[in-house]
Amino acid sequence: MKQYWYNDADAGSGSQFDLVRAFQAISEFASAPTWEDTYRALKQHRAILLSDDGLSLVRQVIKEHEAEDDALSILNWRQYLTLLEDAKSTTIAKAWKRFKLLQWQASSAHDAITRASTVPQLYEALRTHEAVLCTDTLKLQLLETSAQEHVARNTATAQHVEKLMRLQTEICAYGLPIAWQRFLNTV
Numbered sequence: 001m002k003q004y005w006y007n008d009a010d011a012g013s014g015s016q017f018d019l020v021r022a023f024q025a026i027s028e029f030a031s032a033p034t035w036e037d038t039y040r041a042l043k044q045h046r047a048i049l050l051s052d053d054g055l056s057l058v059r060q061v062i063k064e065h066e067a068e069d070d071a072l073s074i075l076n077w078r079q080y081l082t083l084l085e086d087a088k089s090t091t092i093a094k095a096w097k098r099f100k101l102l103q104w105q106a107s108s109a110h111d112a113i114t115r116a117s118t119v120p121q122l123y124e125a126l127r128t129h130e131a132v133l134c135t136d137t138l139k140l141q142l143l144e145t146s147a148q149e150h151v152a153r154n155t156a157t158a159q160h161v162e163k164l165m166r167l168q169t170e171i172c173a174y175g176l177p178i179a180w181q182r183f184l185n186t187v
Helices: 020-032 033-042 052-067 071-089 091-113 119-128 137-152 155-174 177-184
Strands: 003-005 017-019
Touching: 003 052, 003 119, 020 033, 020 052, 020 071, 033 071, 033 091, 052 071, 071 091, 071 137, 071 155, 091 155, 119 177, 137 155
Parallel strands: none
Antiparallel strands: 003 017
């Protein structure tokens, strides 16, 4: 088995861990049942999770999900990767604060966009939340909503959310003004 090296400030330099230990740490971090548990796992396994090898393993997990065309997992892992990279380049506390803020902003945008009942309300919601429209976090939330509505057999609601997701994709590709004009041509 390939051996990875990292510098664990708590254990002294030159500590060693193997691939199994790295995957266990990544799994504990990513499958934590609450945000508090996720944060605790990040702090507990920071030496592994924030190492170059740990980040490479997370990137490999993303590639595997891409090969399976598993959009939910791809988006979920990409937001974790962004958190880990931010924590590595700053501090865990600062990265976590930004991560939680983005979760809240995306949730607010999700609610405003999905609850807009008129075209003008939708445009206002998009304009208000433009800063987070292209984030993996909002994409994940919309995709999860679509999946939940399909499971609940709320086909009309699921199709509405999917239409919003197509609009979101266009906004990310062309910007809000162009995407909005294209959207208006389909309404």
